[in-house]
Amino acid sequence: MATTKWAIDPTHSEIGFKVKHMMFTNVSGKFEKYDATIATEGDNFENASIDFSANIDSINTNNADRDNHLKSADFFDAENHPKLIFKATSFTKKNDENYDLTGDLSLRGVTKSVKFPAEFSGLMKDPWGNTKAGLNIYGKINRKDWGLNWNSALETGGVLVSEEVRLNIELQLVKQ
Template sequence: MATTKWAIDPTHSEIGFKVKHMMFTNVSGKFENYDATITTDGDNFENASISFSADVNSVDTRNADRDNHLKSADFFDAENHPKLTFKASSFTKVDDDNYELSGDLSLRGVTKFVKLPVEFSGLMKDPWGNTKAGLNISGKISRKDWGLNWNSALEAGGVLVSDDVRLNIELQLVKQ
């Protein structure tokens, strides 16, 4: 079967995350600059080969001070670790609409194995004849697993930033 290459359509995709702030509200962020290499056997995504990288300096939480703090050594340490990378070890079909994505997430010089649920939205041709595929990747990781330990205690108890980071990755892929 022919190998198919896919590219991320950046105008219809978002690499997002949410972190609980002050124990009760979520702060959302995303990475503006990223790249991926995705290959499949024909149009079958099972066992797809996936590698991804994001430019840490492109983090955007709609607040320049917070973004600069995230880029600092307290969090991402962008100066020494400018890229966040993911290399899939498996992409396994659970049922018609769901997959499980497993692989190594490298951040701040630390690599850890992660397993994330993926909703496959299917294949569709756009009005210009391009074949598109939709993938929604969710899941939760603990930022402390990658050495992102900075926090601040709150006077009323609890902490400023939760350990859990919820991933919200919406990908529209274009067949090359």
């Protein structure tokens, strides 16, 4: 069977995350610039090959001071580690729309294996005849596992920034 290549449609995709701030509200952010190489056997996404990277400098939490702090050595250290990189090692079908995405996530020069649930929304043709596929990847990581350790204690107890980062990645893929 022929290999099918897919590209991310950036106008219909979002690489998002949320982190608890002061133990009780979420701060949301996203990466604005990213790239992926995705290949499947025909239109079957099981065992898809997925290589993804995001530019750390493109982080956007709607606050320039916070974004600059996230890019600094306290967090991502964008100067020395300009990209977040994910390379899938398996994409396993559980049922018609649910998959497990396993792979190596690299941040700040640290690479760790991660596993995230993924929902495959199926294939659809858009009005211009392009075949599209929908994929939602979600889950959580502990930022300290990658050396993103900065924090500040609160007078009331607890910490300013949660260690847990929730991921919400919405991808619309275009068949090439």
